[in-house]
Structures are given as C-alpha cells and as structure tokens.
Amino acid sequence: MTSAATPAGAARTSLDIRNRSLAWKFGAVVLGTVFLALSSYVEVPMVPVPVTLQTFAVALIGALYGWRLGGITITAWLVEGALGLPVLAGGASGAQHFIGPTGGYLFAFPVAGMIVGWLAERGWNGKRVGLAFVGMLVSNAACLALGATWLAVLIGPEQAIMAGVVPFLLGAVLKSALGAMVLKLIHGRMKHTDA
Numbered sequence: 001m002t003s004a005a006t007p008a009g010a011a012r013t014s015l016d017i018r019n020r021s022l023a024w025k026f027g028a029v030v031l032g033t034v035f036l037a038l039s040s041y042v043e044v045p046m047v048p049v050p051v052t053l054q055t056f057a058v059a060l061i062g063a064l065y066g067w068r069l070g071g072i073t074i075t076a077w078l079v080e081g082a083l084g085l086p087v088l089a090g091g092a093s094g095a096q097h098f099i100g101p102t103g104g105y106l107f108a109f110p111v112a113g114m115i116v117g118w119l120a121e122r123g124w125n126g127k128r129v130g131l132a133f134v135g136m137l138v139s140n141a142a143c144l145a146l147g148a149t150w151l152a153v154l155i156g157p158e159q160a161i162m163a164g165v166v167p168f169l170l171g172a173v174l175k176s177a178l179g180a181m182v183l184k185l186i187h188g189r190m191k192h193t194d195a
Contacts, residue, residue: 015028015065015190017065017068017069018066025069028069028073029073032065032070032073032077033073033076033077033087035057035060035061036054036057036058036061036073036074036077037080037085037086037087038057039053039054039056039057040054040087040089040090040091040092041090041091043089043090045090046167047163048151048155048163048164049101049102049105049147049151049163050089050090050102051167051168051171052090054089054109055109055112055139055140055143055172055175056175056178056179058074058109058113058143059113059116059136059139059140059175059176059179060179060182060183061073061074062074062112062113062114062116062117062120062139063116063117063119063120063124063125063126063132063179063183064120064183064186065117066117066118066120066121067113067114067115067117067118067121068114068117070113070114070116070117071110071113071114071117073113074110078098078106078109078110081093081094081097081106082094082095082097088102088106089102100154101154102147103150104149104150105147105150105164107146107150108143108145108146108147111146112139112142112143112146113139115135115138115139115142116135116136116138116139119131119135119138120132120135120183125183125187126180126184126185126186126187126188127187129180129181129184130180132179132183132184133176133177133180136175136177136179137172137173137176139176140168140172140175140176141172144164144165144168144169144172147164148160148161148165151163151164
C-alpha cells in the first residue's frame with residue numbers, strides 16, 4: 001500500500017504506519033489514547049493552566065504515528081475526555097474543559113501533533129535527532145500559541161502570555177529534548193529489528 005499524500009522519497013515515521021494493517025492502526029489509536037491519558041495524570045497544579053506531560057505525549061505520538069494517525073489518535077483522546085472519561089489533566093473530564101481556560105490548549109493538541117507528524121514524515125525524526133528536537137519545539141510552540149490565543153479572550157493578552165506561555169517555556173524545551181531522545185532510541189531499536 002502506498003500513500004499518494006506524502007511526497008516521493010518521504011522519510012518514514014519510526015513506526016512506518018503507512019505499511020501497517022487496519023487492525024494494527026486501531027490498536028495504535030487505543031494505545032495512544034491510553035498513553036495520552038496517563039500523561040495527563042503527571043501534573044503540576046498551576047492556575048489557570050496546569051503543567052502536565054500532555055504536550056510531550058502529543059508530540060511523541062505525532063512523530064511516531066505520522067500526521068494522519070497522530071491527529072486521529074489525539075482527537076479520539078479528546079473525544080473520550082469530552083464524553084466523560086477521566087483522561088484529561090489530573091483525571092478531569094467533561095465538555096466544560098473545552099470552553100474554559102484550557103480549551104485552546106486542548107483544541108491545539110491535534111494541530112500540534114499533526115505538525116510534528118508531518119515534519120517526522122519528512123525526516124525530522126529519530127534518524128536526525130537535531131531536527132526531531134526542532135520539530136518537537138515547533139509542536140510545543142503551536143500548542144502554546146493557540147492555547148494562549150484562546151486564554152487571551154478570557155483573561156486578556158498580557159495575562160494570557162504571563163500565565164499561559166511564560167511558565168511553560170522551559171518545560172517545552174525540556175520535553176522537546178526528551179521527545180527527541182526517545183525518538184532516537186526508538187529509531188535505533190527499529191533499525192536493529194529490521195536488520
């Protein structure tokens with residue numbers, strides 16, 4: 001099976017999703033939503049937006065799954081949260097979180113995952129760890145920008161930047177570095193498995 005949507009010679013993601021069966025992809029979505037839910041429980045409570053490992057998980061899933069399946073997986077996780085499953089930050093759930101202070105960040109997650117997935121499919125992956133790091137940073141920046149834009153509607157632009165961007169900048173760099181290292185490790189293991 002080939003994909004017409006990706007350019008000829010495009011790099012594979014670490015898991016090479018395009019060549020997997022539908023059952024494998026379904027299982028990957030389920031595992032991805034579980035990983036996202038678990039990352040939501042690693043939380044440092046802050047107001048109005050908590051620090052979690054969600055952006056790390058979003059970027060990693062995007063990079064491993066590619067932009068399409070990554071976007072589907074992240075959206076499925078958000079639907080689970082909206083429907084009442086305790087999968088959002090700190091085990092929260094419910095549609096109210098999508099219109100409150102965290103709403104912009106939640107809606108930004110699929111976009112952020114798809115951005116890093118698209119970049120990973122073009123070689124910004126574990127094979128090139130520097131580019132993987134930059135791809136993860138771009139994903140985190142998109143999440144912060146979109147999240148802060150919605151937050152600015154609720155509390156004003158200056159407060160949104162101070163409460164919804166500045167406290168997360170160092171974490172974004174650290175999570176991006178960790179994500180790039182994880183991609184490098186996974187790429188190395190996949191290379192040994194293929195050999």
